[in-house]
Amino acid sequence: MRPVIVDLHNHTTLCNHAEGSMEEYVEEALRKGVGVFGFSDHAPMDFDTRYRMGFDEMADYEARTLALKKQYADRLEILLGYEVDWLPGHMDRRVLEADVDYLIGSIHFIEGWGFDNPEFIGRYREVDIDALWRTYFSLVADMAASGHFQIAGHLDLLKVFRHLPRADMLTLAEGALEAIKEAGMAIEINAAGFRKPIEEAYPSLALLKRARAMGIPITFGSDAHAPEQVGFKQQACIDLARKAGYDRAVIYREKEPVFVPF
Ligand code: ZN
Ligand code: FE
Ligand code: FE
Ligand code: ZN
Numbered sequence: 001m002r003p004v005i006v007d008l009h010n011h012t013t014l015c016n017h018a019e020g021s022m023e024e025y026v027e028e029a030l031r032k033g034v035g036v037f038g039f040s041d042h043a044p045m046d047f048d049t050r051y052r053m054g055f056d057e058m059a060d061y062e063a064r065t066l067a068l069k070k071q072y073a074d075r076l077e078i079l080l081g082y083e084v085d086w087l088p089g090h091m092d093r094r095v096l097e098a099d100v101d102y103l104i105g106s107i108h109f110i111e112g113w114g115f116d117n118p119e120f121i122g123r124y125r126e127v128d129i130d131a132l133w134r135t136y137f138s139l140v141a142d143m144a145a146s147g148h149f150q151i152a153g154h155l156d157l158l159k160v161f162r163h164l165p166r167a168d169m170l171t172l173a174e175g176a177l178e179a180i181k182e183a184g185m186a187i188e189i190n191a192a193g194f195r196k197p198i199e200e201a202y203p204s205l206a207l208l209k210r211a212r213a214m215g216i217p218i219t220f221g222s223d224a225h226a227p228e229q230v231g232f233k234q235q236a237c238i239d240l241a242r243k244a245g246y247d248r249a250v251i252y253r254e255k256e257p258v259f260v261p262f
Contacts, residue, residue, distance in 0.1 A: 004260040006249045007231055008038035008079065008151065009104060009188060009221025014053035014061055015042040020227035026068055028224075030075055032231030036251045036260065038079035039065045040104050040221070043095040045085055048114065055094060062100070079251065083153055085109065086143035096148045102252035104188065104221075105143040106153030110135055116160045124163055130172075133158060133165040137176040144179035150252045151219055152180050154190040154202035161197050170210055177207075181214050186250045186257070189241055191233040192223035201233070201240055208244035217250040217257070238262055 010025055011018040022039070029037040041061060042052035053061060062080060069078040079101040087109050096103070110132065114120055136158045143149060155176070156169070165172055180187060190202040203211075211218070218241055222232040241249070241262065248259045 001261055003262050004035035004249075005033050005231065005234060006036045006220045006251055006260065006262065007034050007222050007224075007234075008036070008081065008102065008219050008251065009040050009083065009153070009190060010038065010224045010230060011083075012039060012041045012061065014057050015051060017051050018225040022064055022068060024227035025224065025230055026072055026076070026078065028227045028230040030072075032234065034076060034231050036077045036079065037230070038081050038101065038251075040081035040083045040102070043082035043084045043098075043103075045087065045090050045092060045095070047087060047090045047112075048085075048109070055092075058094065058098065062098075077251075079253070081252075084149070086139060086146075088139075088142070091146075101254055102150040103148060104151045104153040105146075105149035105185075107136060107139045107143065107157065110139065116157055118161075121161060124161065129163050130165050130167045132163075133167070133169075133172050137173050140176035141179040144176065144183045144185055147183060149183070150185060150255055150257075152176075152185055152187045153221075154192065154223070155187050156203040156207060159198050159202075159204075160193065169204070170206060173207055173210070177211060177214060177216065180211075181216050184257075186217040186219050187211055188219050188221040189237045190221045190223050191237055194233045194236065195229075201237055205240060205243060208240065208246075212245040217248075217259070218244075218246050219249050219251065220262070
């Protein structure tokens with residue numbers, strides 16, 4: 001089978017912090033040689049409602065994605081997903097049970113604090129970084145153990161502003177990786193980190209090597225919030241995956257995993 005470029009993490013203007021039409025994202029995917037492209041916009045939630053679509057917009061988002069899937073069927077495969085915040089107390093069945101190809105489970109909030117938002121960066125000065133990493137990875141583990149998700153989003157996102165732990169990262173992440181493995185989930189190689197102060201993909205090579213040793217599959221996501229970001233740092237992400245020992249990626253059709261070489 002011939003190698004396929006996969007990009008399963010792409011946003012739309014429905015989340016109020018992305019730009020460009022859905023057609024422009026798909027056209028850019030074609031230009032970058034993407035073979036399997038997925039929309040995974042921020043799912044609605046009754047928290048932080050400004051930066052995500054509303055529940056009343058889900059049907060429209062899904063219909064538009066499925067229309068594009070049909071329209072482009074002979075040129076590339078388009079998949080339908082959501083990026084879902086794991087935020088205890090705010091999970092909603094309408095999202096968790098949505099009829100889609102996959103759900104990406106992401107942690108963007110720790111006890112209500114949007115830790116990857118530069119607006120709230122001051123809070124880092126008030127917290128114990130290692131304790132924060134422990135809490136973060138325990139949320140990842142809970143997300144995985146919930147059984148609702150196919151892909152763990154940007155696994156080490158907490159490094160975004162370079163607040164790395166003093167404790168060993170692999171030890172901190174152990175429980176989360178075990179839960180991901182246990183749930184039969186994949187982790188994504190997410191290129192957004194290249195656009196942030198940390199200037200590298202999520203997750204790190206060390207975490208990927210551990211995931212590989214555990215038999216956890218990977219997939220790819222540019223986390224595009226603008227059309228030109230589709231397929232962003234594609235080659236760097238592929239190189240990283242190879243370095244960690246991977247030679248195939250997983251995609252999901254109606255939540256069923258399908259492996260493709262890259
Ligand atoms: Zn976003
Ligand atoms: Fe995210
Ligand atoms: Fe995203
Ligand atoms: Zn994201």
